[in-house]
Amino acid sequence: xxxxxxxxxxxxxxxxxxxxxxxxxxxxxxxxxxxxxxxxxxxxxxxxxxxxxxxxxxxxxxxxxxxxxxxxxxxxxxxxxxxxxxxxxxxxxxxxxxxxxxxxxxxxxxxxxxxxxxxxxxxxxxxxxxxxxxxxxx
Amino acid sequence: xxxxxxxxxxxxxxxxxxxxxxxxxxxxxxxxxxxxxxxxxxxxxxxxxxxxxxxxxxxxxxxxxxxxxxxxxxxxxxxxxxxxxxxxxxxxxxxxxxxxxxxxxxxxxxxxxxxxxxxxxxxxxxxxxxxxxxxxxx
DNA sequence: TCAACAGATTAGAATCATTTTAAAGAAGAA
DNA sequence: TTCTTCTTTAAAATGATTCTAATCTGTTGA
Numbered sequence: 001x002x003x004x005x006x007x008x009x010x011x012x013x014x015x016x017x018x019x020x021x022x023x024x025x026x027x028x029x030x031x032x033x034x035x036x037x038x039x040x041x042x043x044x045x046x047x048x049x050x051x052x053x054x055x056x057x058x059x060x061x062x063x064x065x066x067x068x069x070x071x072x073x074x075x076x077x078x079x080x081x082x083x084x085x086x087x088x089x090x091x092x093x094x095x096x097x098x099x100x101x102x103x104x105x106x107x108x109x110x111x112x113x114x115x116x117x118x119x120x121x122x123x124x125x126x127x128x129x130x131x132x133x134x135x136x137x138x
Numbered sequence: 139x140x141x142x143x144x145x146x147x148x149x150x151x152x153x154x155x156x157x158x159x160x161x162x163x164x165x166x167x168x169x170x171x172x173x174x175x176x177x178x179x180x181x182x183x184x185x186x187x188x189x190x191x192x193x194x195x196x197x198x199x200x201x202x203x204x205x206x207x208x209x210x211x212x213x214x215x216x217x218x219x220x221x222x223x224x225x226x227x228x229x230x231x232x233x234x235x236x237x238x239x240x241x242x243x244x245x246x247x248x249x250x251x252x253x254x255x256x257x258x259x260x261x262x263x264x265x266x267x268x269x270x271x272x273x274x275x276x
Numbered sequence: 277t278c279a280a281c282a283g284a285t286t287a288g289a290a291t292c293a294t295t296t297t298a299a300a301g302a303a304g305a306a
Numbered sequence: 307t308t309c310t311t312c313t314t315t316a317a318a319a320t321g322a323t324t325c326t327a328a329t330c331t332g333t334t335g336a
Contacts, residue, residue, distance in 0.1 A: 129273045163313080287326100
């Protein structure tokens with residue numbers, strides 16, 4: 001459990017658990033994503049960050065990896081802007097502030113906001129998820 | 139006030155009011171959008187619809203027009219899917235169901251849903267708007 | 277240990293929605 | 307009518323994302 005001695009063991013186990021081969025790229029990206037608290041990243045941002053961390057990963061792999069992590073439930077996709085996708089490492093039930101000026105996402109703690117009345121979904125449908133975006137400006 | 143005699147007068151006045159020249163294209167699109175109840179359209183959809191109605195408009199103009207209408211407050215943009223924008227003719231305070239299967243948007247009447255606790259925005263920011271998307275499946 | 281296979285990565289091309297460009301066309305004022 | 311300004315348009319450009327086909331790497335079983 002000593003991360004200075006076995007720095008990759010946690011993300012390694014995580015990847016095994018979800019059935020993704022722990023490759024160099026996935027391990028590196030997983031560390032960037034999951035060992036720095038809750039994060040909201042775009043593909044481009046993560047790509048730049050990987051480069052800065054000396055991790056050589058193609059943009060295609062960044063996209064593959066973000067989609068795979070999202071597919072297995074390690075991340076969530078948040079849609080707030082046309083033409084750009086954000087990925088969130090916090091998969092617990094929560095909502096978001098979106099800073100319109102800086103295009104930054106920020107978690108709203110799960111209990112700081114709630115839906116008053118949940119409306120009845122149309123006949124024959126079920127609610128999959130409720131997303132609340134509070135758009136703010138500086 | 140007789141729309142069979144002066145079919146364009148309403149949208150004509152609307153365009154004048156917001157300071158947009160009532161051109162053939164804008165008049166035609168405004169009629170499609172505002173004379174058929176509350177609507178949610180993508181640029182492509184509106185383009186197809188215009189063609190079906192024998193209104194010759196380029197896709198660039200569709201985009202220009204939707205953005206202008208949104209800019210002057212005649213419509214609202216709704217972001218629910220990465221890579222596609224929806225425009226809503228209903229500008230009153232309300233939220234949306236999004237059918238994940240069919241990619242259709244549907245209004246939730248303003249009083250059928252509400253935010254319980256509105257969270258305090260981060261220091262130095264103000265709330266611009268709150269968007270709730272209830273994602274549903276068939 | 278290592279061969280062999282399935283799965284992963286990659287550069288580059290392709291795609292899709294949207295915006296820009298620059299040229300030609302139409303609306304409004306005088 | 308004429309001039310000016312705003313619009314429209316086809317076509318090119320852009321930007322994010324996905325696909326393709328070739329190469330590479332983990333994993334497994336002998």
